[in-house]
Amino acid sequence: MADTAAGKKRDSDGPIEVRFRGGGFAPRSLRWVGVAVFVVLIAMVQWGTESGWISALTLPKPTDVLATFRELWESGLLFKHLQPSLTRLVIGAALGASTGIAIGVLIGLFSYARAGLVPLVAAIFPIPKIALLPLFVIWFGIDEGSKYALIAFGTFTPTVVATYGAVDNVDRSLIRMGQSFGLSWSSIVRKIVLPGAMPGILSGLRISLAIAIILLVAAEMLGAEYGIGAYILEAGSLYDLERLFAGVVILSLLGVLVSALIGFLEKRLLGWRI
Amino acid sequence: MAAVSSHAGLLSGSYRVGMDIKLDGISHHYGHTEVLRNISLEIPAGQIVCLVGPSGCGKSTLLRLIGGLERPGNGRVLQVGAPPADSLNPLTFVFQDFALLPWRSVKGNVSLVLEDHGIRGKRSKAIIDDVLNRTKLADFADALPKQLSGGMKQRVAIARALAVNPAVMLMDEPLSALDAQTRELLMDDLVALWTRQPFTAVYVTHNLAEAVRLGHTIVVLSRRPGRIREIISIDTPISERRAGDPVCQRKHDLLWELMREEARAADEELIDG
Numbered sequence: 001m002a003d004t005a006a007g008k009k010r011d012s013d014g015p016i017e018v019r020f021r022g023g024g025f026a027p028r029s030l031r032w033v034g035v036a037v038f039v040v041l042i043a044m045v046q047w048g049t050e051s052g053w054i055s056a057l058t059l060p061k062p063t064d065v066l067a068t069f070r071e072l073w074e075s076g077l078l079f080k081h082l083q084p085s086l087t088r089l090v091i092g093a094a095l096g097a098s099t100g101i102a103i104g105v106l107i108g109l110f111s112y113a114r115a116g117l118v119p120l121v122a123a124i125f126p127i128p129k130i131a132l133l134p135l136f137v138i139w140f141g142i143d144e145g146s147k148y149a150l151i152a153f154g155t156f157t158p159t160v161v162a163t164y165g166a167v168d169n170v171d172r173s174l175i176r177m178g179q180s181f182g183l184s185w186s187s188i189v190r191k192i193v194l195p196g197a198m199p200g201i202l203s204g205l206r207i208s209l210a211i212a213i214i215l216l217v218a219a220e221m222l223g224a225e226y227g228i229g230a231y232i233l234e235a236g237s238l239y240d241l242e243r244l245f246a247g248v249v250i251l252s253l254l255g256v257l258v259s260a261l262i263g264f265l266e267k268r269l270l271g272w273r274i
Numbered sequence: 275m276a277a278v279s280s281h282a283g284l285l286s287g288s289y290r291v292g293m294d295i296k297l298d299g300i301s302h303h304y305g306h307t308e309v310l311r312n313i314s315l316e317i318p319a320g321q322i323v324c325l326v327g328p329s330g331c332g333k334s335t336l337l338r339l340i341g342g343l344e345r346p347g348n349g350r351v352l353q354v355g356a357p358p359a360d361s362l363n364p365l366t367f368v369f370q371d372f373a374l375l376p377w378r379s380v381k382g383n384v385s386l387v388l389e390d391h392g393i394r395g396k397r398s399k400a401i402i403d404d405v406l407n408r409t410k411l412a413d414f415a416d417a418l419p420k421q422l423s424g425g426m427k428q429r430v431a432i433a434r435a436l437a438v439n440p441a442v443m444l445m446d447e448p449l450s451a452l453d454a455q456t457r458e459l460l461m462d463d464l465v466a467l468w469t470r471q472p473f474t475a476v477y478v479t480h481n482l483a484e485a486v487r488l489g490h491t492i493v494v495l496s497r498r499p500g501r502i503r504e505i506i507s508i509d510t511p512i513s514e515r516r517a518g519d520p521v522c523q524r525k526h527d528l529l530w531e532l533m534r535e536e537a538r539a540a541d542e543e544l545i546d547g
Binding site for chain 1: 341343362363365366367369371373375376377378386387389390418419420434438
């Protein structure tokens with residue numbers, strides 16, 4: 001196709017088709033690509049481990065991991081580990097996210113709360129919460145209390161930051177509109193500020209809940225009989241790679257599940273967005 | 275139709291008794307910038323008063339002062355006479371950017387301003403049906419703002435304003451975000467609304483065609499600091515004004531004569547100068 005090289009034809013006087021230079025920068029949803037990446041990666045590992053190209057000490061065979069997983073399922077051990085983990089995750093994250101949203105809204109609405117709490121949150125945010133676990137054990141006991149506290153604390157800070165940012169971003173002209181119609185302060189907060197902040201709060205929750213899963217495992221690694229973290233720790237100390245990976249897969253699935261849950265909430269609550 | 279007539283009964287005659295607005299020596303500053311200087315003006319009930327002036331002359335600020343969204347630096351905004359007893363929100367705005375809640379349907383946006391007055395259920399439905407009928411939106415009650423065109427969004431905002439039965443409508447460039455054809459259609463709608471039931475309005479615009487079409491009185495402001503330069507009244511009833519009407523055209527040209535130099539000067543001014 002010689003005529004596509006417009007530059008070369010410049011000297012001839014014929015009309016030149018305008019070169020297309022728009023398009024792009026618009027993400028399309030291509031669901032199967034993600035699945036394909038997983039399948040190709042796992043197939044490569046399977047092929048590598050079977051041919052001996054990847055040694056058994058480097059990575060376990062995916063089929064062996066699957067077999068371990070089935071065993072876990074059939075023995076009922078899966079739910080014995082999953083049940084306490086999920087309880088801790090739900091209670092801890094619910095505590096942290098709800099106080100985080102509440103404090104975030106306060107910061108967004110009141111100048112004194114903002115002046116007093118924003119520096120405090122900034123000071124707490126970078127502390128690795130895992131480092132505080134011994135302290136939590138003393139404060140809340142070695143049992144579930146310290147685990148809830150760790151997860152709650154870890155979800156709290158990112159939720160606060162996301163929430164007050166979201167409240168700040170609510171369209172002020174809508175608030176002026178509410179005032180101009182004589183709406184009460186509480187109506188403006190409930191009917192304009194909170195729904196307007198919802199997109200930001202939900203996208204903040206995506207991050208907070210992923211952090212909650214990380215902290216769940218950390219908490220369980222430091223003293224729990226059952227739980228996915230305990231299971232992974234035990235497998236790791238025995239260098240049982242199949243079980244370690246089975247545990248990791250459970251965590252990944254948990255992450256995907258949480259993300260899907262938020263996606264569902266966004267679809268339900270934020271259908272009004274353009 | 276019983277529901278509609280009951281609300282029409284609620285509204286009847288209330289505008290004529292009405293309430294005047296009186297501005298008494300209003301001046302206003304933003305920091306060191308003087309935006310308004312000594313504005314005294316009367317807005318009589320049942321009339322549309324248009325405020326025109328070059329950009330940055332403080333006409334929108336004046337409207338916010340009238341509506342109580344800002345406090346004047348000097349002077350007072352007075353309500354003369356009581357608003358009608360059934361008026362839920364005597365001073366009601368219609369904004370340039372519509373200010374609709376995107377998460378509420380058309381119906382929900384109107385109901386928003388009724389809920390705080392404890393109007394729910396049947397009474398609320400009667401009012402909503404009535405105002406949506408008057409603004410020709412009855413078929414779109416359940417649509418979300420994102421599904422509506424600009425003109426329809428502004429009609430929703432007008433319906434919402436009518437729902438609280440205002441004594442004075444404060445319209446801040448209500449048609450400026452719309453294209454020329456839609457603007458023409460909405461002007462017809464406003465004329466029809468006014469003819470059916472005269473309302474009091476302060477109508478801020480930079481568009482002289484809108485001013486001569488809708489205004490009983492046109493107040494020309496000078497450039498910043500805004501002062502009243504001229505008050506022009508048009509006697510032709512607004513329902514009889516047409517686009518090419520010679521009287522309106524003469525008034526339009528007169529207004530443009532008045533504003534041309536100032537508009538040029540305002541255009542060449544530095545923003546923070």
